[in-house]
Amino acid sequence: MSRTPRVILSLSVVAVALALISIAVGAYTLSLPDLMATLFGGGTPSDRFIVLKLRLPRVLLAVLVSIGFGLAGALFQSLLRNALASPDIIGISGGASVAAVLSLLVFGATGLVVPLSALLGALVVAFTIYLLSWRSGMNGMRFVLIGVGIAFMAQAVLGYLITRGDVRDAQQALVWMVGGLGGSSWGDILIMAVSLAVLLPAVVVLAAKLRMLQLGDDLAAGLGVSVQRSRLALIVVAVALVAIATALVGPLAFVAFVSAPIARRLVGGGGLALVPSALVAIVLVLGSDFVAQHLIATGAQVPTGIVTGIVGAPYLLWLISTTNREGRAS
Amino acid sequence: MTQADVPRRPAHELRADSVTLNYGGRDIVSNLSVTIPDGKVTVIVGANACGKSTLLRGLSRLLRPASGHVMLDGRDIHSVPSKEVARVVGILPQSPIAPEGITVRDLVARGRYPHQGWFQQWSAADDAAVEHALVATDTAELASRRIEELSGGQRQRVWIAMALSQDPDILLLDEPTTFLDVRHQLDALDVLAALNRERGTTIVMVLHELNLAARYADHMVLMGEGQIIAEGTPAEVVTAARMREAFGLEAQIISDPVSHSPMVIPVGRA
Numbered sequence: 001m002s003r004t005p006r007v008i009l010s011l012s013v014v015a016v017a018l019a020l021i022s023i024a025v026g027a028y029t030l031s032l033p034d035l036m037a038t039l040f041g042g043g044t045p046s047d048r049f050i051v052l053k054l055r056l057p058r059v060l061l062a063v064l065v066s067i068g069f070g071l072a073g074a075l076f077q078s079l080l081r082n083a084l085a086s087p088d089i090i091g092i093s094g095g096a097s098v099a100a101v102l103s104l105l106v107f108g109a110t111g112l113v114v115p116l117s118a119l120l121g122a123l124v125v126a127f128t129i130y131l132l133s134w135r136s137g138m139n140g141m142r143f144v145l146i147g148v149g150i151a152f153m154a155q156a157v158l159g160y161l162i163t164r165g166d167v168r169d170a171q172q173a174l175v176w177m178v179g180g181l182g183g184s185s186w187g188d189i190l191i192m193a194v195s196l197a198v199l200l201p202a203v204v205v206l207a208a209k210l211r212m213l214q215l216g217d218d219l220a221a222g223l224g225v226s227v228q229r230s231r232l233a234l235i236v237v238a239v240a241l242v243a244i245a246t247a248l249v250g251p252l253a254f255v256a257f258v259s260a261p262i263a264r265r266l267v268g269g270g271g272l273a274l275v276p277s278a279l280v281a282i283v284l285v286l287g288s289d290f291v292a293q294h295l296i297a298t299g300a301q302v303p304t305g306i307v308t309g310i311v312g313a314p315y316l317l318w319l320i321s322t323t324n325r326e327g328r329a330s
Numbered sequence: 331m332t333q334a335d336v337p338r339r340p341a342h343e344l345r346a347d348s349v350t351l352n353y354g355g356r357d358i359v360s361n362l363s364v365t366i367p368d369g370k371v372t373v374i375v376g377a378n379a380c381g382k383s384t385l386l387r388g389l390s391r392l393l394r395p396a397s398g399h400v401m402l403d404g405r406d407i408h409s410v411p412s413k414e415v416a417r418v419v420g421i422l423p424q425s426p427i428a429p430e431g432i433t434v435r436d437l438v439a440r441g442r443y444p445h446q447g448w449f450q451q452w453s454a455a456d457d458a459a460v461e462h463a464l465v466a467t468d469t470a471e472l473a474s475r476r477i478e479e480l481s482g483g484q485r486q487r488v489w490i491a492m493a494l495s496q497d498p499d500i501l502l503l504d505e506p507t508t509f510l511d512v513r514h515q516l517d518a519l520d521v522l523a524a525l526n527r528e529r530g531t532t533i534v535m536v537l538h539e540l541n542l543a544a545r546y547a548d549h550m551v552l553m554g555e556g557q558i559i560a561e562g563t564p565a566e567v568v569t570a571a572r573m574r575e576a577f578g579l580e581a582q583i584i585s586d587p588v589s590h591s592p593m594v595i596p597v598g599r600a
Contacts, residue, residue: 081427205448212443218423221392223496224416224444270432270476 004276007266011279018286019063023055025294061184061248062285062304064192066255068245070281071203073256074263074274075238078210079231080140086257087122087242090147093251094154095125096243101158101176105165115191118247119240125150126239179250179305181289188248195244202237207272210234214272253305254312255281262315284308339499339530341368342403342418344389349398351381351388358384359556361398366500371526371533373543376553377577382536383424383504385553389534390421390502416444420498424505426489428477434488435473438463441495463494467521483514490521501525503535507542515539519546544568544591552576568592574600 024035028050038047039056073086087093099121103109109117129150133142155177162173175182209230212220217227242256262284263276288307296302345365351358359381366372366389374382387393388400391407400407407415420441428437441463442456464470467487477485486506493501506522507515523546525531537543543550544564551561554576560567573581573594580600586593 078429208443208446211440214427214429215440216423216425216427218387218392218421219426221412222390222416222419222421222423223441224411224413226412264431268431269436270429271436 003269004267004271004273007263007276008279011266011276011283015063015279015282015286018283018290019059022059022062022286022290022293023051025290026050026055057186057189058181058184058289059286060189061192062181062289063282064189064196065245065249065252066259066281066285067196067278068192068199068241069252069255069285070259070263070278071274072238072242072245073258073281074260074272074277075203075206075210075234075241076256077260078214078272079234079238080143081214082140082144083261084144085140085147086260087238088251088254088256089151090129090144091149091151091154092122092125092129092147092239093242093246093256094151094158096122096246097176097251098154098157098161099124100247101161101165105161111187112191115195115244115247119243122239122243122246123236125154126235130235174303175250175305177250177305178303178309179246179252180292180301180303181249181285182301182303184249192244192248195240199237199241202233203241203274206230206234206237207274210272214270250303250305252285253309254316255284255308258312258315259284284311287311339369339532342499342532343368343401344407344419344500344532344534345401346385346389346395347399347401349388349395349400351384351393352396353384353393357396357556359388362556362558363398364551364558364561366532366534367549369526369530369532370548371523371546372535372549372551373547374534374536374551374553375538375540375543375576376559380553380576381556382551382553384556386421386502386504386534386536390419391415392421392423413444416496416498418499420493420496420501422489422493422501422503422506424508426492428485430478432477433473434469434475434477434480434491435460435464437477437488438469438473438491438495441492441497444496459495459497463491466494466525467491468517482509483511483517486510486514486518487521490518494525498531500532500534503533505536505538507537507539515542522546540568540573540594541586541591544593545586545589564591568594 020035024030030047034043034047037043038051076085076087077083096118100114100118103114103117129143129147132146133139158176162176174180209225212223212225213230221227259281260273260277263273263280267273267276285304285308288311289304292302292304292307346363348361348363350360362385374385376382384393388395391400394408402410402415402418439460442459445456464473467490469487469491472480472484477488480488490506506518510518519542522533526533547564550564550567552559552567552572559576560572568583570581570583573579578600580597582595582597583592584595
């Protein structure tokens with residue numbers, strides 16, 4: 001436990017540094033004093049335009065959705081006691097994407113309807129998996145396997161919708177497939193901020209119950225947790241976190257999946273590591289977005305989700321191989 | 331904490347009133363009534379699949395009876411808020427799960443959950459309970475180790491420590507000695523016997539090993555096919571005729587030279 005405050009502090013410092021760099025650096029780079037002046041209400045009109053209209057919204061949205069992705073992954077992985085059980089692997093982000101794209105392209109929805117559709121789609125997927133995997137008890141592995149199947153289905157439906165729909169813009173289509181921060185607006189930021197304001201207190205209350213559920217259903221029930229109700233509430237909250245984030249920026253590949261395992265490795269000690277997971281997600285997304293914008297030099301911008309995927313996939317391999325080694329040792 | 335300032339437990343009544351318990355539509359325990367003697371060590375024994383673990387699940391409100399009631403202090407246990415039950419009744423199931431990487435102290439501390447409210451943070455009483463649990467189970471020197479690093483015997487003592495930190499007046503345990511060698515079986519049972527003796531905690535456990543059951547039990551419940559065949563002191567319950575009835579076992583009963591409890595010497599199949 002003693003490592004947690006240090007890890008939180010270090011990750012916060014890295015996150016703030018990355019945020020400042022992301023806002024300052026670009027085709028037009030601001031000096032640190034100019035940046036600070038602009039952020040705190042001063043600055044030239046052109047600096048103000050670049051910072052407040054172009055770069056700050058992108059960074060703020062990146063931070064807020066990362067909290068959603070990081071927490072959702074941590075909650076799902078602990079709840080199902082399975083490191084593979086993150087919403088992007090088991091099709092819940094996919095369900096959100098499909099529903100968001102469906103509402104946008106087929107029904108011409110705008111504004112709040114899109115994230116609400118994503119939420120609905122993700123909930124439908126989550127409870128479909130829940131019902132299909134239920135056999136007089138909850139089995140994490142069965143949940144994951146059914147979820148992986150559903151993730152492929154969601155990907156197929158998404159591909160179909162995008163080809164059938166009138167998406168001329170390949171960039172936009174890619175955002176729905178892998179996620180990107182290109183279209184960040186203050187409206188999106190408001191939606192995510194309000195969602196977090198509602199969902200984070202629920203996470204705080206449910207975290208205590210989740211710590212008991214980690215010990216197995218029987219022990220949790222014996223300690224006074226109403227197992228079914230708590231699990232249901234946790235699923236709804238985690239699904240909402242990931243679905244709303246996905247509706248705004250797409251499924252940012254692997255962020256939900258890798259953040260909690262990295263955070264737990266840094267912290268150690270078998271806790272939920274919720275705050276560190278959210279911070280790792282922020283660092284990962286800000287770093288990946290910076291790479292996507294500035295370090296991969298192509299004509300068109302690379303969606304952020306491509307870079308998180310490049311970071312996440314090798315990490316998955318490393319994680320699996322080291323976990324096996326430790327598994328044999330114990 | 332010294333023995334003198336450890337208060338004796340308040341008295342409780344836990345009983346099953348004509349309960350029928352089923353899994354997947356099949357009655358495992360049918361129309362069974364039993365009262366758990368307060369402040370005693372009760373051991374439930376019986377052949378495999380006789381319903382002894384199911385009865386324990388029923389008594390600990392993990393399994394809701396299909397009919398009948400489990401009563402705790404005169405109230406149906408399912409009508410009492412679960413956290414309130416957890417402050418009186420503790421249950422250590424057969425295969426609890428330790429989160430990967432958790433330390434002994436953190437695991438034991440999780441037993442304090444029923445004593446914490448929504449906003450009430452960790453208190454000095456919580457610390458004291460955890461310390462006491464670690465000392466009572468002889469796991470204090472393991473406190474900062476990770477569970478994965480421990481032997482089976484140490485691990486089982488840690489789980490018992492977690493149940494102790496919950497500080498229940500009645501502690502139910504489902505085969506707490508499974509997978510332990512004989513010395514570690516005795517270690518675990520001695521911890522529980524001491525808990526009963528020093529603090530008056532009521533212990534109810536399912537055990538496989540008949541001779542250990544007879545040695546540690548004040549009260550024995552012998553089950554067969556979802557019913558109670560006999561209950562009483564070990565001397566009353568462990569008889570040649572009953573062993574034949576419950577286990578289909580031809581056995582001689584002698585007096586255990588160490589504890590003078592009845593001891594089963596198997597002869598063969600009845």
